[in-house]
Amino acid sequence: xxxxxxxxxxxxxxxxxxxxxxxxxxxxxxxxxxxxxxxxxxxxxxxxxxxxxxxxxxxxxxxxxxxxxxxxxxxxxxxxxxxxxxxxxxxxxxxxxxxxxxxxxxxxxxxxxxxxxxxxxxxxxxxxxxxxxxxxxxxxxxxxxxxxxxxxxxxxxxxxxxxxxxxxxxxxxxxxxxxxxxxxxxxxxxxxxxxxxxxxxxxxxxxxxxxxxxxxxxxxxxxxxxxxxxxxxxxxxxxxxxxxxxxxxxxxxxxxxxxxxxxxxxxxxxxxxxxxxxxxxxxxxxxxxxxxxxxxxxxxxxxxxxxxxxxxxxxxxxxxxxxxxxxxxxxxxxxxxxxxxxxxxxxxxxxxxxxxxxx
Amino acid sequence: xxxxxxxxxxxxxxxxxxxxxxxxxxxxxxxxxxxxxxxxxxxxxxxxxxxxxxxxxxxxxxxxxxxxxxxxxxxxxxxxxxxxxxxxxxxxxxxxxxxxxxxxxxxxxxxxxxxxxxxxxxxxxxxxxxxxxxxxxxxxxxxxxxxxxxxxxxxxxxxxxxxxxxxxxxxxxxxxxxxxxxxxxxxxxxxxxxxxxxxxxxxxxxxxxxxxxxxxxxxxxxxxxxxxxxxxxxxxxxxxxxxxxxxxxxxxxxxxxxxxxxxxxxxxxxxxxxxxxxxxxxxxxxxxxxxxxxxxxxxxxxxxxxxxxxxxxxxxxxxxxxxxxxxxxxxxxxxxxxxxxxxxxxxxxxxxxxxxxxx
Numbered sequence: 094x095x096x097x098x099x100x101x102x103x104x105x106x107x108x109x110x111x112x113x114x115x116x117x118x119x120x121x122x123x124x125x126x127x128x129x130x131x132x133x134x135x136x137x138x139x140x141x142x143x144x145x146x147x148x149x150x151x152x153x154x155x156x157x158x159x160x161x162x163x164x165x166x167x168x169x170x171x172x173x174x175x176x177x178x179x180x181x182x183x184x185x186x187x188x189x190x191x192x193x194x195x196x197x198x199x200x201x202x203x204x205x206x207x208x209x210x211x212x213x214x215x216x217x218x219x220x221x222x223x224x225x226x227x228x229x230x231x232x233x234x235x236x237x238x239x240x241x242x243x244x245x246x247x248x249x250x251x252x253x254x255x256x257x258x259x260x261x262x263x264x265x266x267x268x269x270x271x272x273x274x275x276x277x278x279x280x281x282x283x284x285x286x287x288x289x290x291x292x293x294x295x296x297x298x299x300x301x302x303x304x305x306x307x308x309x310x311x312x313x314x315x316x317x318x319x320x321x322x323x324x325x326x327x328x329x330x331x332x333x334x335x336x337x338x339x340x341x342x343x344x345x346x347x348x349x350x351x352x353x354x355x356x357x358x359x360x361x362x363x364x365x366x367x368x369x370x371x372x373x374x375x376x377x378x379x380x381x382x383x384x385x386x387x388x389x390x391x392x393x394x395x396x397x398x399x400x401x402x403x404x405x406x407x408x409x410x411x412x413x414x415x416x417x418x419x420x421x422x423x424x425x426x427x428x429x430x431x432x433x434x435x436x437x438x439x440x441x442x443x444x445x446x447x448x449x450x451x452x
Numbered sequence: 453x454x455x456x457x458x459x460x461x462x463x464x465x466x467x468x469x470x471x472x473x474x475x476x477x478x479x480x481x482x483x484x485x486x487x488x489x490x491x492x493x494x495x496x497x498x499x500x501x502x503x504x505x506x507x508x509x510x511x512x513x514x515x516x517x518x519x520x521x522x523x524x525x526x527x528x529x530x531x532x533x534x535x536x537x538x539x540x541x542x543x544x545x546x547x548x549x550x551x552x553x554x555x556x557x558x559x560x561x562x563x564x565x566x567x568x569x570x571x572x573x574x575x576x577x578x579x580x581x582x583x584x585x586x587x588x589x590x591x592x593x594x595x596x597x598x599x600x601x602x603x604x605x606x607x608x609x610x611x612x613x614x615x616x617x618x619x620x621x622x623x624x625x626x627x628x629x630x631x632x633x634x635x636x637x638x639x640x641x642x643x644x645x646x647x648x649x650x651x652x653x654x655x656x657x658x659x660x661x662x663x664x665x666x667x668x669x670x671x672x673x674x675x676x677x678x679x680x681x682x683x684x685x686x687x688x689x690x691x692x693x694x695x696x697x698x699x700x701x702x703x704x705x706x707x708x709x710x711x712x713x714x715x716x717x718x719x720x721x722x723x724x725x726x727x728x729x730x731x732x733x734x735x736x737x738x739x740x741x742x743x744x745x746x747x748x749x750x751x752x753x754x755x756x757x758x759x760x761x762x763x764x765x766x767x768x769x770x771x772x773x774x775x776x777x778x779x780x781x782x783x784x785x786x787x788x789x790x791x792x793x794x795x796x797x798x799x800x801x802x803x804x805x806x807x808x809x810x811x
Contacts, residue, residue: 100517100543100811134754156755158459176755177711179721179770184459202712205769231756232712232719261753352536353561353591360591362538366785367810370729394620395493395781396515396535396810397590410564411538422754426725426786429808449788451726451755452459 094439099432101350101413102363104424106431108440110344111326112144118325119148121306125320130154130173130298132323135422137447138431139167141326152196154321158187159450165195167446173198175257175298175321177206177224177232184452185213192217198296200224200257202233204245211249220254221246222296223287227279228272229261239283240290247292255296255318256283263303266335266375273307276300277317284315303337329421330381331373340383345431346415347380347424349398354410357402363416364396369423380418390416453798458791460709460772461722463783465790467799469703470685471503477684478507480665484679489513489532489657491682494781496806497790498526500685511555513680517546518809524554526805532557534616534657534680536565536583536591543811544572551576557655559583559616561592563604570608579613580605581655582646586638587631588620598642599649606651614655614677615642622662625694625734632666635659636676643674662696688780689740690732699742704790705774706739706783708757710767716760718767722775723755728782739777749775 096105115131122129131145132154142153142164152171155161161172172191177200180188188210191197198220201207210221223243224233234242236256243253258279263272276299284294300320324332327345332338349363368380370393378389379398387403398416408414418424425431426448433441455464474490481488490504491513501512501523511530514520520531531550536559539547547569550556557579560566569580582602583592593601595615602612617638622631635658643653659679683691686704691697708722727739729752737748738757746762757775767773777783784790785807792800 097541100541100546102810176721179709179711181709181770182456182459187459203769206711209770231751231753231758234714350538350540352538352565355593362535362811365728365730365782366808369724370731370782371724372729392590394590395785399590410562411540411568423724423729426754427808428810449725449786451461451787452721 096348096434096437096439102347102367104345104347104367104428104431105434106327106443107344108433108435110342111141114326114328114342114344115144115148118305118322119150122320123149127317128319130319130321131326132175132321133164134160135323135326136425137445138443139164139446140443142169145326157450157452158184158191159452160447161191161197162187163447163450165191169195171196174200175259176200177202178210179206180210180213188213189215189217192219198222198254201242201246204242207242207246207249207251211246211251216250219252221251222255222257222298223253223283225256225258225279225283227258227260228275229259231259231261233258236279236283237286240286243287243292244290253287253292255294255298256280256287257296257298260299260301260304263301264331264335264373269303270307273304276304280317281313281315285313302332303335324421327421330417330419331376333381333417334376340417343383343417345421345425346383346417349414349416351408351410351412351414354407357407359400359402359408361398361400361414361416362396363398365393366395367424367427368393368398368416368418369420369427371420371423373419376419380416382414383417384415455707455793455796455798461706461726463704463706463726463787463790464793465686465802466703467792467794469701470500473685473687473701473703474503474507477664477681478509481679482508486676487678489678489680490685491534491680492523493519494682494685495784496804497802498523498805499802501528504685516809516811517543517550518811519806520550520556521546522806522809524550528554530555533559534618535559536561537569538565539569539572547572548574548576551578557581560601560605563601566601566605566608566610570605570610575609578611580610581614581616581657582612582642584615584617584638584642586617586619587634588618590618590620592617595638595642596645599645602646602651603649612646612651614653614657615639615646616655616657619658619660619663622660623690623694623732628662629666632663635663639676640672640674644672661691662694683780686780689776689778690735692740692776693735699776702742702776704780704784705742705776708773708775710769710771710773713766713769716766718759718761720757720759720773720775721755722757724752725754726783726786727752727757727775727777728779728786730779730782735778739775741773742776743774
């Protein structure tokens with residue numbers, strides 16, 4: 094089938110580029126000597142998760158119990174919820190059920206969270222890792238105080254196996270090297286803090302796409318054991334604008350139709366409901382057109398993207414263009430299906446199985 | 453059922469507030485003497501669409517053929533696609549099928565679009581309205597030149613019945629009155645242009661939530677005949693910050709759990725994947741907490757919202773808060789279901805039937 098047989102907007106994934114990206118991400122982990130546990134929140138697709146295992150992933154990372162349930166039901170048997178899960182209400186029972194089914198690891202960053210988790214699990218086997226803040230200042234506490242949470246968790250019968258961090262401050266121009274150093278330093282300090290309370294910090298997990306290939310060893314001798322890149326499976330316009338990849342490395346794009354054309358500008362039928370609205374302060378627009386590098390999406394509404402065409406010709410009404418979204422994870426979460434292409438021929442359709450599984 | 457039996461994050465709709473909002477929006481249209489054709493892209497829900505008809509809507513407005521197919525299949529028989537639809541490929545056949553099933557009206561803003569639409573419809577009955585730009589500069593052409601597109605459409609056998617505009621520039625502080633004047637002026641000019649080429653401009657459709665209650669008469673004597681507010685059914689944080697409504701008027705909120713708490717700040721389990729990322733330049737954050745007016749959501753990632761609590765106490769880990777999203781339309785599009793509450797009791801669940809129907 095040919096792409097013209099599909100109504101726009103829709104999301105295409107280039108199978109060859111995707112496979113190349115997965116192999117490269119796996120190879121970067123191997124070269125650093127760390128386990129590759131990619132974050133599946135980026136694709137939320139069982140089909141792509143399976144390709145990641147094929148390329149050597151030790152398991153997958155996810156953000157919510159709902160996502161883990163969907164992957165577990167499909168046979169994924171080693172999952173890490175890299176999130177300080179609050180295990181109350183129905184979620185407590187759901188976590189306990191998951192724990193009885195697969196090898197499950199969850200995050201924790203507070204004494205109260207440890208109590209809640211211990212109550213929820215009632216002895217069901219779960220590996221616990223303590224989240225620490227490496228500079229992104231989102232969740233996770235001071236790495237030097239990770240021992241407090243860890244010791245309390247152990248006192249409640251939980252199996253604490255290590256620490257993790259998310260150096261999200263790497264997603265900014267010029268921030269990559271510093272964030273990579275932070276990413277190494279925080280788990281290293283935290284591992285030391287765990288050891289000080291008698292807990293073996295076997296797992297030291299970090300990782301983002303920007304820091305994926307930047308190993309830095311901590312001073313206490315606890316290097317990372319695991320990396321959790323998400324975006325690198327697809328690539329996106331943010332990564333292009335950060336200089337990390339080229340458009341040729343972007344495996345995913347939205348195909349849109351020009352619905353309005355005027356002097357210097359075109360309006361596409363792909364709006365925020367398929368591109369997503371994520372836009373960093375340093376981003377030059379709301380996504381990029383790989384075939385028109387000078388073009389910028391200056392305005393986005395729900396079903397319209399206004400493109401200033403720059404030095405190129407304005408595309409005619411009815412013509413189609415490809416848009417690489419700024420942040421691919423939020424774009425994928427807006428659609429039910431990914432159209433898989435090779436040489437512009439449709440070769441498969443993959444379901445976004447865990448779309449919307451927010452809880 | 454009580455809300456604690458549901459895992460966060462989830463979306464609640466207060467039935468009493470919703471009904472009050474729908475009745476008020478209908479009444480504003482009646483007071484202006486115009487037909488009320490609310491935009492269902494806001495809720496994408498058949499249940500709410502039916503309540504709008506109950507309150508006197510003449511029909512619904514939608515943005516995509518996919519949305520219209522879903523509403524038509526459920527018995528909605530008068531729909532307006534307020535969008536310059538490009539009727540090529542499978543969409544041509546889908547439009548023709550719809551046209552044979554319900555009273556369908558579609559937008560048009562170019563000669564090429566008119567040709568495409570005429571080819572697609574092959575005589576199937578569709579009312580055509582010409583979109584004109586009233587100052588938002590998205591789609592729609594110069595109102596004074598609306599006659600060109602209209603005359604061409606008629607020459608191709610299309611049934612042109614009027615004009616429409618979307619004064620989206622009303623969504624900014626202090627812009628409401630000016631945009632309302634533009635909203636009146638542009639269709640008035642365009643109606644005059646249609647009459648000049650012998651076409652009766654029976655339909656003059658406009659409307660946004662900010663301009664819903666601001667009638668302004670155009671100089672040519674063609675007042676609006678119809679209004680298409682969307683957001684006003686739910687209300688959202690943008691409308692609160694624009695001063696148009698109070699928190700008590702917001703029918704929809706996201707219930708979230710505090711997963712991390714520190715000095716002055718809390719982190720919620722509701723991120724961009726349920727709140728949406730829309731944030732106008734003048735917005736004070738990524739949504740608002742109605743029970744904590746001083747709090748601001750300063751950072752949003754996919755599954756985390758970081759709240760600076762302002763002068764209020766920091767909520768404890770595990771406690772629940774409500775968040776009113778900045779732009780309710782994009783938030784609804786992220787979930788499959790709306791939990792309907794009355795006095796904090798769950799009384800129903802409504803499906804977001806047309807979620808993701810982007811094409």
